[in-house]
Amino acid sequence: MKRIVILTGAGMSVESGLATFRGGNGLWDNLPVEQIATPEGYRANPSLVLDFYNKRRRELLTVEPNDGHRLVASLEEKFSVTVVTQNVDDLHERAGSTHVIHLHGELMKACSSREPQNLDYVFTLPSADTDLKLGDLAADGSQLRPFIVWFGEAVPRMDDAIEALAGVDAFAIIGTSLNVYPAASLLSFVPRSIPVYLIDPNEVTVNSNRSIVAIRKGASEGMRVLIDEYLNKME
Ligand code: OAD
Numbered sequence: 001m002k003r004i005v006i007l008t009g010a011g012m013s014v015e016s017g018l019a020t021f022r023g024g025n026g027l028w029d030n031l032p033v034e035q036i037a038t039p040e041g042y043r044a045n046p047s048l049v050l051d052f053y054n055k056r057r058r059e060l061l062t063v064e065p066n067d068g069h070r071l072v073a074s075l076e077e078k079f080s081v082t083v084v085t086q087n088v089d090d091l092h093e094r095a096g097s098t099h100v101i102h103l104h105g106e107l108m109k110a111c112s113s114r115e116p117q118n119l120d121y122v123f124t125l126p127s128a129d130t131d132l133k134l135g136d137l138a139a140d141g142s143q144l145r146p147f148i149v150w151f152g153e154a155v156p157r158m159d160d161a162i163e164a165l166a167g168v169d170a171f172a173i174i175g176t177s178l179n180v181y182p183a184a185s186l187l188s189f190v191p192r193s194i195p196v197y198l199i200d201p202n203e204v205t206v207n208s209n210r211s212i213v214a215i216r217k218g219a220s221e222g223m224r225v226l227i228d229e230y231l232n233k234m235e
Pocket of ligand 1: 008009010012014015020021022025027037086087088104148149150151174176177178179180198200201202203204217218219220227228
C-alpha cells in the first residue's frame, strides 16, 4: 500500500463552521493571542483562558465533520494514511481517520497544569460536562487545564510526525497558513523525490524552493481534485 501523509490546519474545518486564526477575521485577529494561548497568559488570568476553551469546546460539540474530513478518511480504503493536524478539534477522528497526530493538542482533553505533557494526567472530558472550572484538579493535585500546546511550549508530537514521513509516497497540505513553527517546518522533512500538494483557496507563502502542486480550492473540493487528478493515478 502506498503511504500518504496529510498536514492539516484550521482551513480544514472551515466548512464545518469553525473559524481560522488569521487572515482578517480569524480568532487571533480579534482576540489577544498572548493572553489566551501562552503559559504566561494562563498564569496571569486562568479563568479567561479556561473560559475561552470552554466556549470552543461547546462549539465543537455543535459542529460536524465536512466532506473534506470524510474524503481524507476515505483515503484509508486505498492507502496507508497518517493525518498530522494542527487542529485541536476531533473532526478528523469523527470522520473516520484512524491515524491522527495532533501537534497542538486536543480540545476535548484536559491535563495537569504542573505537567501538561504527562499523559498519565491527560483524559477526555465527558461530553455531558466539558467545561473546566477553577478548582477542578488533575490527578497530581494541580489545576486542570486544556490539553493544548500553547505558544512557547514544546511540541512533543513533532517527532511522531517526522517519523510518519519515512517512506512516504505523497504529502498533502490542507488549510494552513504555514505561519506556526515547528509544524510549518514539516515540509522540510519530506523527501525531495515525492509529490507535494497544497489545498487552500488563498495563496499560501511556502518557505521552500521545492515544486508544489497548488490546488486553489476549499478543503472538500480540493480533496476531490487531489483524489481524482492525482492520487488515483498514483497506483
Ligand atoms: P490559519 O488561520 O493561520 O490559516 C488558515 C488557512 O486556511 C489559511 O491559509 C486560509 O486561506 C485557509 N482556508 C480558509 N478557508 C478554507 C477552506 N474552506 N478550505 C481550506 N482552507 C481554507 O490557521 P493554521 O495555519 O491552522 O495553534 O494556524 C496554525 C496554528 O496557529 C493553530 O494550530 C493554532 C494557531 O495559533 C494553537 O492554537 C496552538
